[in-house]
Amino acid sequence: MTTLLPSEPGIRVSLAELIEMRHRVREVQLFSTPSQRSPLIGLHHSKLRGRGxxxxxxxxxxxxxxxxxxxxxxxxxxxxxxxxxxxxERERPIFIMVEQSCRLFFGSGLMFKSVLAAQAASLIGWAALGHNDRVGGLVFGDNEHYEIKPRRSKQSLLQLLNRLVRVNQSLHTETEPDRDAFNIALRRAREVLRPGSLVIVICDERALTEGAEQQLSLLSRHCDLLLLPVSDPLDHALPAAGLLRFAERGAQLELDTLNYELRQTYRAQAEARVARWELLAQKLRVLLMPLSTQSEMVEQLREYLNPERPGKSR
Known part of the structure; x- marks a missing residue:
């Protein structure tokens, strides 16, 4: 049995932290109520195509x-x-796919990307349960996939969150990454999900490969998708900090970050990743809400989902 580590705010999550997230649901209009219709659910229900x-x-x-x-x-x-x-339908299966891999075990902002992904999954899970939907999901990492069948019960959500915490606390930098983990998780989702399900995909921004695009396209034919790619400011731009040395499992890399062309190439690659997500979302006609470790998670979701919010820039 895995022993849970003490929580390290911003670096690792605790079950208590994810349970506490239920009190923040009221800050974001994730799902429709009789008096207010959420842009998120409004978008998905407008294109149900007879499903759900x-x-x-x-x-x-x-x-x-x-x-x-x-x-x-x-x-x-x-x-x-x-x-x-x-x-x-008064209730629909909501399936939360959340990545907890070593590439997410990093952050230069308010928290690690793995923590941001866990927080987002928890908030959406509590919101869905409060909306009377069936909640389940799949936690996937470099060498593990844990699936929780959607049920309209608090126990089901707690089971998902508990598994999420255990995988999160087992993350470390020496793990051998599995570049195909996202594809495997998506294929599994296609096998188990019934038509009309709402699938929340929370993954690293770098996870979008050609194979993953194909799997998401196939999944979108029968399910509604909400895409939440997670990134860190250092994923998008290198600081002009001189010579930086990186080491990973015996391999070493040196980068001269004062090299302007290097920084521009790095930024261009990041912009291409962002554009790829945007193009896919347009093609599949699904909602895209990128999250960054630079800002507080609930505040970012509130900006996306409240069209009347002053200063909205996304």
Whole structure:
């Protein structure tokens, strides 16, 4: 049995920290309420394409009704056009895929990327449970994948958070990275998720390979996606700090960060990654909300989801 380490704020998470995140749900309008409709859920429900809805009733066809919803059996029987009415599911499976790999065990901002990913997963999980949705997920790292089946229970969410904490606290810099971990996790999600599920993908910004793009495209055919790539300021720009030495499992690298061309090339690669995520989100017509360790997580989500917020820049 794994012994949980003492929490190190910003470096490692504790279960108590993730449980406390439930008190911050009210600060962000993640899901719709009778009095307020969230941009997040509004976007997804607007393109359900017949998934995630329950049959309600049949009534006489009215001008403006979708002809694809005509009930031909009732129409033939009554000799008058009738259309089917549907209402949105009161609960839907929400599957939170969260990465906890060694490439996330780094941060130059307020916290490590692994901590930011865990916090975001926890907040979304508590919000979904409060919205009466079934919550489950998949925690994946370099050499491990832990799956929690979606259920409408606090125990299911706590099981997910507990597993998330255990993987987070086992992270260290000597782990051999698995470059295919994200693809494997996405393939598993496609196997287990039912059509109409909402899949929250929280991963490193660098995880988007050609294979991962293909898996996300396939997953989006049957499920709604919300993409939250996580990054650190140093992922996007190198400081002009002179000669920097990096070491990883015996390999060493020296970079002269005073070299302007090197810094420009590094920045261009980062901009290409950002553009790749944006292009994919546009192509799949899904919501993209990149998160950075530079700012507080709840504040970033609030900026994305509150269109009336002053000074919104994203």
């Amino acid at each position: 809805v329950d049959f309600d009733q049949v009534r006489v066809y009215q001008a403006g009704d979708d002809v694809r919803s005509i009930d031909w059996r009732v129409t033939a029987r009554t000799q008058e056009p009738h259309t089917k009415l549907f209402h949105e």
